[in-house]
Amino acid sequence: MSKLKIAVQKSGRLHDDSMRILKDVGISIDNGKDQLKASAKNFPLEVFYLRNGDIPQYLKDGVVDAAIIGENVLVEKGNGISSIEKLGFSTCKVSVAIPKSKTYTSIQDLEGKRIATSYPNTVNQFLKQNKVNANLHIINGSVEIAPNIGLADAIVDIVSSGSTLFKNGLKEVDVLLKSEAVLAVSPKISSENQNILDKLQFRLKSVLRGRQSKYVLLNAPDEKLEAIINILPGMNSPTILPLAKEGWSSLHSVINKNEFWEVIDELKSNGAEGILVCPIENMVL
Ligand SMILES: Nc1ncnc2c1ncn2[C@@H]1O[C@H](COP(=O)(O)OP(=O)(O)OP(=O)(O)O)[C@@H](O)[C@H]1O
Numbered sequence: 001m002s003k004l005k006i007a008v009q010k011s012g013r014l015h016d017d018s019m020r021i022l023k024d025v026g027i028s029i030d031n032g033k034d035q036l037k038a039s040a041k042n043f044p045l046e047v048f049y050l051r052n053g054d055i056p057q058y059l060k061d062g063v064v065d066a067a068i069i070g071e072n073v074l075v076e077k078g079n080g081i082s083s084i085e086k087l088g089f090s091t092c093k094v095s096v097a098i099p100k101s102k103t104y105t106s107i108q109d110l111e112g113k114r115i116a117t118s119y120p121n122t123v124n125q126f127l128k129q130n131k132v133n134a135n136l137h138i139i140n141g142s143v144e145i146a147p148n149i150g151l152a153d154a155i156v157d158i159v160s161s162g163s164t165l166f167k168n169g170l171k172e173v174d175v176l177l178k179s180e181a182v183l184a185v186s187p188k189i190s191s192e193n194q195n196i197l198d199k200l201q202f203r204l205k206s207v208l209r210g211r212q213s214k215y216v217l218l219n220a221p222d223e224k225l226e227a228i229i230n231i232l233p234g235m236n237s238p239t240i241l242p243l244a245k246e247g248w249s250s251l252h253s254v255i256n257k258n259e260f261w262e263v264i265d266e267l268k269s270n271g272a273e274g275i276l277v278c279p280i281e282n283m284v285l
């Protein structure tokens with residue numbers, strides 16, 4: 001039987017969350033970080049542990065069928081490779097930063113300037129779109145040091161918390177793109193392996209939906225139920241069960257996890273009691 005070949009980052013910022021999401025979709029992998037290849041025990045899947053930066057080429061060549069990869073790397077090196085699912089982790093931006101003391105009004109300010117970056121294709125495309133000419137210095141790491149050592153006037157690099165910029169006396173002035181980990185697919189995938197990928201993607205969607213949602217249970221007097229239903233955002237047809245206590249009911253529903261804290265006080269002041277909020281492992285639609 002054919003197996004889907006999937007690349008995940010060998011080590012680095014994507015590795016742990018990539019392995020966790022595979023585990024959360026019920027795939028158990030015979031691991032060993034030192035192995036470069038491992039098989040799943042209960043799903044037709046082989047995992048290849050690779051450098052994030054090398055993965056686009058493996059996808060292009062069809063050496064692997066799919067990959068969990070930073071979207072920013074796909075934009076930089078993955079011409080023609082499609083991303084089929086956003087995975088919600090390793091969120092970051094690819095941004096322009098300059099020394100704190102300098103001023104910046106628009107991208108035009110980069111005309112004739114020296115820009116240090118590990119993302120030359122992304123930067124060149126951005127400059128071209130904006131009809132700006134600049135000189136690129138391509139460096140593979142510690143890009144934030146470049147302005148301090150006189151190598152560049154500006155940088156384009158990954159920004160997440162902003163602390164690396166801060167520590168190096170830089171400020172973010174423009175955002176080229178927003179990125180997160182994605183599931184990418186090789187243009188050379190066979191139809192047999194595409195079927196396996198579809199099954200994997202179906203499971204991923206249900207886990208991702210679950211991660212976005214919470215299961216809420218609460219008790220309330222019957223006369224307050226209508227008001228409570230109106231308060232809970234995005235609720236469609238909650239389950240209502242009578243409690244042993246006369247005139248009281250229990251209400252169950254799924255809500256978006258980001259919305260819950262905004263309405264909790266309102267729920268309480270409208271008579272909700274014993275509010276329980278539980279995580280959801282899977283939401284299969
Ligand atoms: N500070 C950060 N916060 C959030 N996500 C990040 C951050 N830095 C990088 N990422 C994301 O994680 C991906 C992997 O970053 P990491 O630094 O682990 O590897 P790398 O050095 O770019 O790649 P390689 O695996 O080729 O060595 C990046 O492409 C980006 O999508």
Ligand SMILES: O=P(O)(O)OC[C@H]1O[C@H](OP(=O)(O)OP(=O)(O)O)[C@H](O)[C@@H]1O
Nearest residue numbers: 141142157158159160161162163164165
């Ligand atoms: O905004 P922040 O939260 O400070 O994150 C941004 C930093 O994180 C990444 O580096 P990383 O730590 O992955 O080191 P690397 O350059 O060795 O990959 C990126 O290249 C930035 O330097």
Ligand SMILES: [Mg+2]
Nearest residue numbers: 012013141158
């Ligand atoms: Mg990094």
